[in-house]
Amino acid sequence: MRRWLRRARDLRVTLWTLIVPPTTWAAHFLFSYLWAAISCAKLGAWARFPTAFAIGTVAALLVIVIAGLIAWHQARTPGAPAPHDEGTEVDRLRFLAYSTLLLSGLSFIAVVFTAAPVIILSDCR
Amino acid sequence: MSLHAQDDPQLRKDQEARLRAVWKPPSGWFFRWTDVNNNRIGVWYTLTAFGFMLFAGVLALIMRTQLAVPDNDLVSANTFNQLFTLHGSMMMFLFAVPMFEAVSIILLPQLLGARDLPFPRLSAFGYWSFLLGGVFVGGSIFFNAAPDGGWFMYPPLTTRTDLSGIGADIWMLGLSFIEVSSVAAAVELIVGVLKCRPPGMRLNLMPLYAWYILVVAVMILFAFPPLIAGDLLFEMERLLGWPFFDASKGGDPLLWQHLFWIFGHPEVYIVFLPSIALFAMLIPTFAQRHLLGYPWIVLAAVGTAFLSFGLWVHHMFTTGLPKISLAFFSAASEAVAIPTGVQIFAFIATLWAGKVKWSVPLLYASGSLAIFVIGGLTGVMVAIAPFDWQAHDTYFIVAHLHYVLIGGTLLPLFGGLYYYWPLITGKTLSDRLGRIAFWIMFVGVNLTFFPMHLSGLEGMPRRVFTYPADLNIGWLNLASTLGSYLFASGVLVLVIDLMLSPTRKKAPRNPWNAGTLEWLAHPDDEDWGIRSVPLIESRYPIWDQKDFVAKVDEGRFFLPDAEEGRRETIITSVLDAKPVSVIRLGTPSVKPMMTAVALGAVFILTTYHLYLLAAFGGVATLGCVLWWLWDTAAIPEKHEKPIGHGIDLPLYIAGPAAPGWWAMFITMMADATAFSGLVFGYYFYWTIHPNFGADFAGPGTYWPMVALLLSLASWVATVAAREVHSRGAVSPARALLVVGALAAIASLGAGLRSLDGLDPQANVYPAIVWVLVIWTVIHAAIGAIMQSYTVARSLAGRMTPAYDADLRNITVYQHFFALTALIAYLTAGLFPEAGL
Numbered sequence: 023m024r025r026w027l028r029r030a031r032d033l034r035v036t037l038w039t040l041i042v043p044p045t046t047w048a049a050h051f052l053f054s055y056l057w058a059a060i061s062c063a064k065l066g067a068w069a070r071f072p073t074a075f076a077i078g079t080v081a082a083l084l085v086i087v088i089a090g091l092i093a094w095h096q097a098r099t100p101g102a103p104a105p106h107d108e109g110t111e112v113d114r115l116r117f118l119a120y121s122t123l124l125l126s127g128l129s130f131i132a133v134v135f136t137a138a139p140v141i142i143l144s145d146c147r
Numbered sequence: 148m149s150l151h152a153q154d155d156p157q158l159r160k161d162q163e164a165r166l167r168a169v170w171k172p173p174s175g176w177f178f179r180w181t182d183v184n185n186n187r188i189g190v191w192y193t194l195t196a197f198g199f200m201l202f203a204g205v206l207a208l209i210m211r212t213q214l215a216v217p218d219n220d221l222v223s224a225n226t227f228n229q230l231f232t233l234h235g236s237m238m239m240f241l242f243a244v245p246m247f248e249a250v251s252i253i254l255l256p257q258l259l260g261a262r263d264l265p266f267p268r269l270s271a272f273g274y275w276s277f278l279l280g281g282v283f284v285g286g287s288i289f290f291n292a293a294p295d296g297g298w299f300m301y302p303p304l305t306t307r308t309d310l311s312g313i314g315a316d317i318w319m320l321g322l323s324f325i326e327v328s329s330v331a332a333a334v335e336l337i338v339g340v341l342k343c344r345p346p347g348m349r350l351n352l353m354p355l356y357a358w359y360i361l362v363v364a365v366m367i368l369f370a371f372p373p374l375i376a377g378d379l380l381f382e383m384e385r386l387l388g389w390p391f392f393d394a395s396k397g398g399d400p401l402l403w404q405h406l407f408w409i410f411g412h413p414e415v416y417i418v419f420l421p422s423i424a425l426f427a428m429l430i431p432t433f434a435q436r437h438l439l440g441y442p443w444i445v446l447a448a449v450g451t452a453f454l455s456f457g458l459w460v461h462h463m464f465t466t467g468l469p470k471i472s473l474a475f476f477s478a479a480s481e482a483v484a485i486p487t488g489v490q491i492f493a494f495i496a497t498l499w500a501g502k503v504k505w506s507v508p509l510l511y512a513s514g515s516l517a518i519f520v521i522g523g524l525t526g527v528m529v530a531i532a533p534f535d536w537q538a539h540d541t542y543f544i545v546a547h548l549h550y551v552l553i554g555g556t557l558l559p560l561f562g563g564l565y566y567y568w569p570l571i572t573g574k575t576l577s578d579r580l581g582r583i584a585f586w587i588m589f590v591g592v593n594l595t596f597f598p599m600h601l602s603g604l605e606g607m608p609r610r611v612f613t614y615p616a617d618l619n620i621g622w623l624n625l626a627s628t629l630g631s632y633l634f635a636s637g638v639l640v641l642v643i644d645l646m647l648s649p650t651r652k653k654a655p656r657n658p659w660n661a662g663t664l665e666w667l668a669h670p671d672d673e674d675w676g677i678r679s680v681p682l683i684e685s686r687y688p689i690w691d692q693k694d695f696v697a698k699v700d701e702g703r704f705f706l707p708d709a710e711e712g713r714r715e716t717i718i719t720s721v722l723d724a725k726p727v728s729v730i731r732l733g734t735p736s737v738k739p740m741m742t743a744v745a746l747g748a749v750f751i752l753t754t755y756h757l758y759l760l761a762a763f764g765g766v767a768t769l770g771c772v773l774w775w776l777w778d779t780a781a782i783p784e785k786h787e788k789p790i791g792h793g794i795d796l797p798l799y800i801a802g803p804a805a806p807g808w809w810a811m812f813i814t815m816m817a818d819a820t821a822f823s824g825l826v827f828g829y830y831f832y833w834t835i836h837p838n839f840g841a842d843f844a845g846p847g848t849y850w851p852m853v854a855l856l857l858s859l860a861s862w863v864a865t866v867a868a869r870e871v872h873s874r875g876a877v878s879p880a881r882a883l884l885v886v887g888a889l890a891a892i893a894s895l896g897a898g899l900r901s902l903d904g905l906d907p908q909a910n911v912y913p914a915i916v917w918v919l920v921i922w923t924v925i926h927a928a929i930g931a932i933m934q935s936y937t938v939a940r941s942l943a944g945r946m947t948p949a950y951d952a953d954l955r956n957i958t959v960y961q962h963f964f965a966l967t968a969l970i971a972y973l974t975a976g977l978f979p980e981a982g983l
Contacts, residue, residue: 036722037350037721037722040449041449041453044449044450044453044454045453047453047454047457048453048456048457051457051475051479054475055472055475058469058471058472058475059469059472059834060834062469062471062472063834063835064834105437105441106351106441106442107351107352107437107441107685107686108684108685109347109349109352109683109684109685111349111723113349113351114349114350114351114722114723116351117350117351117441117442118350118351120442121442121445121446121449124442124443124446125446125449125450128446128450128482128485128486129450129453131482131485132454132457132478132479132482135478135479135481135482136457136475136478136479138474138478139471139474139475139477139478140471142474143470143471143474145471146469146470146471147469147470
C-alpha cells in the first residue's frame with residue numbers, strides 16, 4: 023500500500039494524466055449507455071437491482087477521486103503562490119495538477135448526473 | 148559594451164536578406180497560387196469561408212422573404228427545401244468549421260512564435276480541397292440540383308433514389324471531400340500546438356487560444372470520422388443498394404441519426420469554442436490585465452470538449468429510444484452548462500478586475516455573450532426531454548440554435564475580425580462603422596430570432612415553405628423577416644468597412660497594446676513569420692519581458708538566419724517546450740493543389756456514377772501523394788546546426804519526438820474513430836434484431852481467421868523490420884518489409900474470399916460484414932503500398948538506420964492496422980456466429 027502511495031506521488035501529471043478524469047467519465051457514460059441499450063433490447067427491462075451498473079459507477083468514481091487526490095497532492099508542491107504563470111518546471115507541474123483537480127471535480131459531478139437516472143427511473147419504458 | 152554578434156548591423160541586414168530570399172513567395176499569374184506559406188493560405192482560406200457565409204446568408208434572406216406572409220408563393224416547396232438544406236450545410240461545413248481552421252492557420256504560427264506550422268503543404272492541400280468541394284456543393288443550387296433533405300439528411304427520404312435527386316449524392320460526396328480537408332487542418336493544428344511552440348513556452352504559458360485550438364482540433368479528430376463512416380454507408384446504400392438504413396431489409400434509419408449526431412453535436416462546440424477563444428485573447432488586452440483563472444479556462448475547454456460527446460441523443464429525444472437512454476443524455480446536456488458557465492464567468496471577472504477600454508471588439512464580445520447566454524438557457528430547456536417532446540422540430544429550436552450560433556460563433560468572429568484586422572492587413576477598421584454595424588446586427592438578431600420562440604410554441608414546424616393565415620403567426624414571421632433584413636444590412640455595413648480598408652492609412656504596430664506574441668507582427672509584414680524565435684518566460688511576453696520586441700526584431704533570440712537557404716522552424720518538446728530539433732519546411736509546390744484536384748475528381752466523378760474515371764482519379768491521387776512524400780523527410784546535408792546562444796540542434800528526428808510521427812499517429816486516431824463508427828453499426832444491428840446473423844449466411848470462421856493471421860504477420864514483420872533496421876541490418880529489414888507486404892496482400896485475398904456467397908443487397912447483415920471486411924482489406928492494401936514505398940526509399944538511399952523516419956511512421960500505421968484487423972475479423976468471424 024505504502025509503495026503504491028509512493029509510486030503515485032512519483033507519478034508526474036502530464037497531458038495524458040490531465041485527461042484521465044474526463045476519459046473516465048466518457049468510459050462510464052459509454053458503459054451506461056451500452057448497458058442500458060443492451061439490457062433493454064435483449065431483456066426487455068431490468069427489474070432487478072442493476073449490480074453491474076452500480077459496480078461500474080463506483081469504479082468510475084474511485085478512479086476520478088484517486089486522480090483528483092494525486093493532482094491535489096501535486097498542486098500543493100511548494101513554490102510561488104497562484105497563478106502559476108512562471109516559466110519553471112514547478113509552475114508547469116502545479117498548473118497541470120490544478121487543472122486535473124478541477125477536471126476531476128467536473129467529471130465527478132458528471133458521473134453522478136449520469137448515475138442519477140438509473141436510481142430514479144429504474145426501468146426501460 | 149555587449150559582445151553579441153547581433154550588435155553588428157551589417158550581419159543583421161545580411162540575415163534579413165537571406166531570410167527574405169528563402170521565404171520569397173512564388174510569383175506569376177499561376178505560380179503565386181502554389182504558395183504554401185500558412186500566413187497566405189490562411190488569408191485565402193478566411194476570404195473563401197467568408198464568401199461562402201455571405202452566399203449562405205443570401206439563401207436565408209430568400210427563405211425569410213418567402214415566409215414573410217402566410218400562403219406566399221415566391222419560391223416553390225422544392226426550391227425552399229434546397230434553400231434551407233444548403234443554408235444549414237454551407238454555414239456549418241463551408242463557413243463555421245473552415246473559418247475556425249482558416250483563422251487558426253493565420254494566427255497560430257504567430258501566437259507560437261514559429262516561422263510556420265510543421266506541414267505548410269498540408270494546409271495548402273486542405274485549402275484547395277475546401278475550395279473545390281465548396282464550389283461543387285454550393286454551386287449545385289444554380290442547376291436545381293442542390294441537396295434538399297435538410298442539413299442532417301435523414302434517411303429513408305434521402306437514401307431512396309426515387310424520392311431524392313442527385314443533390315443527396317452531392318451533399319454526401321462533396322462534404323466528405325471537405326471533411327478530408329478539415330481533418331488535414333486538424334492534424335496541422337494539433338502538431339503545431341504540441342511541437343512548434345517557442346523555447347520556454349511550457350504548457351502553463353501557452354496562449355489560451357492555443358489551448359482551445361488543441362482541444363477543438365482533437366474534437367474534430369473524433370467527431371468528423373463517424374460522419375465519414377455514415378457517409379460511406381449512406382453512399383453504399385444509394386449507389387449499390389446495400390440496405391443499411393432500409394428497414395424492410397433489416398436496416399435502420401436510426402443508425403444514420405446516431406452517426407450523424409455523434410458528429411453533429413460536438414460540431415456545435417467545435418464552432419463555438421474557437422470563437423470564444425478569441426475572447427480569451429482580446430479581453431485581457433482591453434482589460435489591460437492578465438486573464439483571471441487560466442486553469443479554469445483550460446478546465447472549461449477540456450471539460451466542454453469531453454461532455455459535448457455525450458449529448459448527441461438529445462437531438463433524438465422523439466425517436467422512441469428507451470427513456471433511460473434519454474435520461475443519460477439529458478444529464479450530460481445539463482452538465483455541459485457547468486464548464487460553459489465557468490469560462491463566461493472567468494471573462495466577466497477579468498473585465499471586472501481590469502481597467503476596461505470600451506473598444507469595438509469588446510463591444511462585439513459582450514454583445515455576443517448576451518445573445519449566447521439566451522441561447523444557452525433555451526438549450527437547458529430543450530435538454531429536458533419532456534420539454535423537447537413539445538418543442539422538437541418547431542421554430543423554437545430554430546430560435547435556440549441561431550441564438551447559440553450567432554452569439555457563440557458569428558458575432559465573436561466579427562469581434563475577432565475587428566481585433567485582428569490590423570495584424571493581417573496592417574490597417575485598422577473604422578471604429579464608427581464598426582459600432583453602427585454592431586448595433587444594427589444586435590437589434591436585427593433579436594428581432595429575427597426572438598419571435599421564433601413564440602411562433603414555435605404556437606406550433607409552427609421547421610422546414611415548411613409556407614403556413615396558413617389561420618395559425619395567426621403571420622405577424623411573428625413578418626417581424627422575423629424584417630429582423631433578418633436588418634441583420635443583413637448590419638453585415639453589409641461591415642463588408643463596406645472591409646472594402647474601405649485599403650484606402651486607409653497604416654495602423655501603428657500593436658495598436659491595441661496587447662501582450663501576446665502575435666502582436667509582434669509589423670504593419671509591413673515580411674513572409675518569414677518571425678524574425679527570430681523568442682525565448683518565452685511569461686504568458687504576456689510583450690508586457691512582461693524586458694526589451695522583448697526589440698530583441699526579436701534584432702534577431703537576438705533563436706534561429707535568426709537561413710544560412711543554408713532553407714525554410715526552417717524549431718521543434719520543441721510537448722510539456723516544457725525544450726528545443727529538440729530544427730525541421731525543414733515545405734516550399735511552394737504545385738503538388739498539394741494537384742493532389743486536391745485528383746482527390747476531388749474521385750468524389751465528384753463518383754457523384755455522377757462515372758466510376759471508371761473516378762478510379763483513374765484514385766490512382767492519380769495515390770501517384771500524387773507518393774510523389775509529394777518522396778521529397779519529405781530528406782536526409783540533411785549535416786547532422787546539426789547552431790540556432791544561436793550556443794545551442795546546436797539536429798536537423799533530422801524520427802519517432803515520437805518528430806512532427807511526422809505525430810501526424811501519422813493523429814491521422815490514425817481519426818481513421819480508427821471512423822472504423823469504430825462502422826463497428827458501432829454492426830453491434831447496433833445486433834441489439835435491435837433478435838435474429839441478427841442467423842437468417843442469412845455469414846462469412847464463416849475459417850477465412851476471417853486466415854485473413855487475421857496474415858494481417859498480424861504483416862504487422863509483426865514491420866515491427867521486426869524496424870528493430871533490425873535500427874541495429875544496422877539493412878538487408879534483413881528490407882526482406883522483412885517485403886514479407887510484410889506479401890502477407891498484407893495475402894490477407895487482402897483471404898478477406899475477400901471470406902465474402903464469397905454473401906449478397907450485400909439481400910440484408911443488412913451481409914452488407915455490414917462486407918463493409919467491415921472491405922475497410923480492412925483496403926487498409927491492408929495501403930499497408931502493402933507503405934511497406935513497398937519504404938523498401939524503395941531504402942534502396943534509393945533516402946532511408947538509413949540513422950535516418951529512419953519512414954520506417955517508424957509506417958510502423959505506427961501497422962499498429963492501427965493490426966488493431967483494425969483484429970476487431971474486424973473477430974467480429975465478422977466469431978460474432979454472433981460462435982454463439983456469443
